[in-house]
Amino acid sequence: MLFDYHMHTPLCGHAAGHPREYATEAIRKGLAEIGFSEHNPMPEKFDDWRMDLADFPKYLQLVQEAREENPKLPIRLGLECDFIPGRESWIRELSRKADFDYLIGAVHYITPDWDVDNPLKLDRWKQQPVEEVWTHYFKAIAQTAQSGLFDFLAHPDLVKKFGHIPKGDLLPYYREALDAIEASKMAIEVSTAGLRKAVGEIYPSVQFLREAFRRKISVLISSDSHAPGEVGHEFRRALDLVKEMGYRELTAFRKREQVKIPIA
Numbered sequence: 278m279l280f281d282y283h284m285h286t287p288l289c290g291h292a293a294g295h296p297r298e299y300a301t302e303a304i305r306k307g308l309a310e311i312g313f314s315e316h317n318p319m320p321e322k323f324d325d326w327r328m329d330l331a332d333f334p335k336y337l338q339l340v341q342e343a344r345e346e347n348p349k350l351p352i353r354l355g356l357e358c359d360f361i362p363g364r365e366s367w368i369r370e371l372s373r374k375a376d377f378d379y380l381i382g383a384v385h386y387i388t389p390d391w392d393v394d395n396p397l398k399l400d401r402w403k404q405q406p407v408e409e410v411w412t413h414y415f416k417a418i419a420q421t422a423q424s425g426l427f428d429f430l431a432h433p434d435l436v437k438k439f440g441h442i443p444k445g446d447l448l449p450y451y452r453e454a455l456d457a458i459e460a461s462k463m464a465i466e467v468s469t470a471g472l473r474k475a476v477g478e479i480y481p482s483v484q485f486l487r488e489a490f491r492r493k494i495s496v497l498i499s500s501d502s503h504a505p506g507e508v509g510h511e512f513r514r515a516l517d518l519v520k521e522m523g524y525r526e527l528t529a530f531r532k533r534e535q536v537k538i539p540i541a
């Protein structure tokens with residue numbers, strides 16, 4: 278019943294392993310399906326952690342090879358797309374370049390030059406109050422949802438990755454983002470990647486997820502694997518959390534259409 282839609286390939290420059298190795302690990306862990314979601318290319322040189330546009334055909338080829346070698350495992354095609362204000366038309370153009378099953382919307386950048394999850398930019402946190410960073414981040418999440426470009430949202434509260442968390446109630450930061458996600462009908466990822474980071478928590482927080490359930494926002498569980506061994510990482514724990522919140526189904530995708538998978 279479980280599936281993992283958030284996996285990278287060596288084309289982004291910071292992940293290891295051919296997609297076939299991710300597929301092998303998924304089968305070993307008993308996953309029902311998987312999907313790849315490389316960091317989206319940009320038309321120009323943008324940063325050093327996404328696939329080059331010139332490598333896009335190679336990406337399709339790697340996924341195709343994994344499919345051919347694992348005929349019993351459904352392997353979906355996705356892309357993890359950065360929401361960058363003003364670049365919406367590029368995402369639309371990209372979405373027509375292949376037969377995608379889903380596009381993941383992600384916020385890493387809160388300003389044109391600060392990707393908040395970048396470990397090389399930890400100094401930036403000393404230059405701005407954490408409250409301000411969080412406000413910018415969740416505003417960007419709201420815009421991501423409002424764009425209507427994406428099928429689901431990546432790591433909803435990634436901004437906490439290194440443990441920078443404001444004191445007090447966090448709901449005021451979440452609210453606008455949750456409103457926009459609810460209105461957009463997009464799903465959100467419950468990502469176990471945060472368990473492997475300094476914060477040591479699933480993305481999103483329990484409070485965020487409880488609010489998401491109250492608003493009937495759909496969920497799926499993913500690992501954000503950058504290495505084959507991370508496929509399906511801590512999925513039991515994520516599933517327990519999702520069930521505890523009240524969820525009875527997960528949301529999968531086929532050709533950008535939602536498919537509801539009852540939780541067994």
Ligand code: ZN
Pocket residue numbers: 285289291316503
């Ligand atoms: Zn990555």
Ligand code: FE
Pocket residue numbers: 357383385431432
């Ligand atoms: Fe990401």
Ligand code: FE
Pocket residue numbers: 283284285314357501
């Ligand atoms: Fe990712």
Ligand code: ZN
Pocket residue numbers: 357383431501
């Ligand atoms: Zn990611």
